[in-house]
Amino acid sequence: MTHATHEVFNQPLPLADVNLFDINQPLQDAVRFNAPGLDTGALRELGRLAGSAEMQNHARLANVHTPELRSFDPYGHRIDEVEFHPSYHALMGAATAAGLHGTPWSGAGSNPHVLRAVSFMLFTELEPSILCPISMTYAVTPALQENAAVYADWGPRLTSRAYDPALKVYKDKPGVTMGMGMTEKQGGSDVRANTSQAVPDGRDAWGERYRITGHKWFFSAPMCDAFLVLAQAADGLTCFFLPRVLPDGSRNGLRIQRLKDKLGNKANASSEVEFQDALAWRVGDEGRGVPQILEMGTRTRLDCSLGTSALMRQALAIAIHHTRQRKAFGKFLIEQPLMKNVLADLALESEAATALALRLARAFERHDDAHERLIARVLTPVAKFWICKRGSHFSEEAMECMGGNGYVEEDGHGIQARIYREMPVNSIWEGAGNIMAIDLLRALRKGDVAGALQAELAPARGAHAALDRMIDALPTRIDALANETEARRLAQDVALALQGALLAQTAPAAVTDAFCASRLGGDWGQAFGTLSASADMDAIVKRAMP
Template sequence: MHATHEVFNQPEPLADYDLFDGNRALRDALKFNAPGLETTELSRLGGLAGSAEMQMHARLANVHGPQLHSHDRFGRRVDEVEFHPSYHVLMKAATSAGLHGTAWTGRGESPHVLRAAGFMMFTELEPSILCPVSMTYAVTPALRSNAAIYADWGPKLTSREYDPALKPWRDKAGVTMGMGMTEKQGGSDVRANTTQAIADGEDGWGKRYHITGHKWFFSAPMCDAFLVLAQAPAGLSCFFLPRVLHEGSRNAIRIQRLKDKLGNKANASSEVEFHGASAWLVGDEGRGIPQILEMGTMTRLDCALGTSGLMRQALSIALNHTSQRQAFGKRLIDQPLMRNVLADLALESEAATMLAIRLARAFDRRGDADEDAMARLLTPIAKFWICKRGSHFAQEAMECLGGNGYVEEGGEGVMARIYREMPLNSIWEGAGNIMALDLLRALRKADAGAALAHELSPARGAHPALDRLVAALPVRVEEMATEVEARRLAQDVALAVQASLLCQAAPAEVFAAFCDSRIAGNWGQAFGTLGAATAFDAIIDRAMPC
């Protein structure tokens, strides 16, 4: 008798590989944006994040999602979220790598670029747990507006120790922080917030308030503290709200329920109510919006980094699968149409990586007028364009695997998780319309045009289509009477900046294929429609993960 269940032509999963050493686009982006960067730590993180053991923890943290316990068995209110042990393994790895707050310690010339590269690679392992990591990164500089709190919490926010226990900050070696902005009636319109703050004297942390109200999206509710918005007598203000108070009692934060989300399953997102919760003013009363803008800039950087990391992961899985899978007498990767798809995905991934790392460089050079202007420009276009491309990218990469990519099981089942994760970064911290409007406002400032022209000048004369696009941008900004075409402008500025970066930091064949397709129009309306003259072999070989 013959066996009926012999398994063959099934690719081995992509595991136990180095995410850093195998990512030439990322390494070249780092060489261009931070030439003297010490990458030993990144190489170590790349090996850890690509290991089969850590991939197992990522799977378990998603399969066994967080569970809310509002009361203990005696009926006492506890408002705790329980996580699978693998979640804590991942959190410990991320904080040990310094992805949360260590960029603010200022060690080395490019701490934000270093952290950005690590954040991208860790996203390839597991993006969900990076929500509290990203928020800790974002709130740290804003917390400096309250010197007393920052003196106590600052060193613990940049510590590489992870301690998930609910206890006072002074008893912990490391802490994490979250944010609470969105309310059910307002969404991005935070000025519509109804949560109220009532003054309650002063102490060693400054002006103390009681906060009463709700937050519709309150992500990572087990963080040690949060920056929240509430209406004070002088208007919308920013407050520091700890989970546990000085004496060890729990603050009056009531977790109503956890969100049942499309993706991001390992992270707990919640709805909460504050019942006279104790909080301390950060900054001045009525100045909550500027505080939000500062924090939003940081989290928007992480949206671009995160989507770029997910693109790279999806591409790597597709390349791994097609290199092993046989169809119609040869490997999938040797089929001409598949090569077109893979090369097209590789171009998109590399362009996203270049733009995201370039934005991180701007944060390392704060105080430089041109870099400050570029941070204002690049933040909305990177968030808008990279994140908009993510879902389409993931769908096409999944199709490279066929049915294997659509199932949740096994190593290639990660592709389904990537696909579900992709829309998050586009929605979170300002959806596409908000980003396009932010860009339009930034471009209308006096210094913006000059900064953008300086950014694009190294690629002048390198490709005629790029030259035409760049020449037209100032006129388009000047003549744009309404915001109705702001999205198209954001797209084109993003493409121009990506092309300029590729011209300087990528091989000539990558730059040429990007410009021919994305800018000159020798491209269809789906991935895999590059022109026949494209250097497919060189582009695919460059993108191989190992």
């Protein structure tokens, strides 16, 4: 009698062909809180698309078949083009069709920034790395308006939902994308150390024209149609608009030196470039480059918070989906007490990240409101610091829920491993942890930030004793903070207080109580899965269930 030697059983099915919006109750509640009455029809459609097996396969292929630099054509002409797998373009087309780039600036619809933020999160669960040019297009649009002539020509194409990857003159394209070029070898986050030089070269229909010579050490998405870059002009560091293809159809003097070999973010092309007498047009006044880049950075930092929150949700959903199908020691993994503690703890972290990120997105809806401006100013560094800092630890724990199956990538099918490699980029990009903590100190000097925080936290008073203690302590800590070395701790505690307050207003008592007891009350260990036995873990996991 023969026996099968390779019968497969007790192996979970993948989480595919699901609606990522419909299966995410915490996200739905956060949407209702931040944008009451928002029509979620488009979100449900995007959730269906992003959760489909077809689009998941595009995400896999775009990461397996990574971008390749083509410096020359077969006849020796310098072309400086990056070649992508067709799945990359399928994903870019879907992201632009969903309005994840410039559409909030079109002025159409209610709560456009919250709608765009939720859409960005849903798409991140599908594939985060292609969203780099999408995020930059969103961030640079307001700054570009400081050159009215350029914006008149480019603005309608930046808000278009059409995607055209061809490298050709802007007027022949239905839609365009834009990137940013800031950091250089010698400076990194200290952009004031930039050495690229901009020399005046006359004036034309787009305003003051310059020739730029220099380099950028990190130049992400080099196949964008144009970039906002920093270079030194006569009166200091200045912002310039630099297109890849000039209005006459010729290629600009932008030379791609090489593509970065990164830990994650594989589907996106990040590069090193040199400018050789590249034509660029001034955006704003000379010497105002730093304030302009800070404004752009504010929006990309929002996307870092949104992106990490979405990756947390994806990692959690996959972990829960796996543990409710796989058995060990006579029970499904999700029924094992310790696994249930881990999943519940991860669920708290995920929901708190979502709540904070979407509250930040709401602050960008009303810049005419003084309170919202202050909240946006302080929440941006706080959310980016804390949410992104938690991402890698979170992802490692979610991957461990699946054991070796989570660690193996297997030709791009191992999504947990891909998430883990992706997590650090949002913490590092657009200002790492120390930069965010220092930026928080800078924000605290702008207006009555302590008062704005107290007003923001006030609706949650009485929800939990530990939260009340944190709320009461923050004003004194903010007033007394004089030592930069404690800025990270303050950023952490402001984030935790705000997360607790938001959960008190949007989540069931089981979630709020467990979050506040663990994160604010100290009834917690040094790793995920150390919640008190008094926490209602069944209720917490059920709420997070995909």
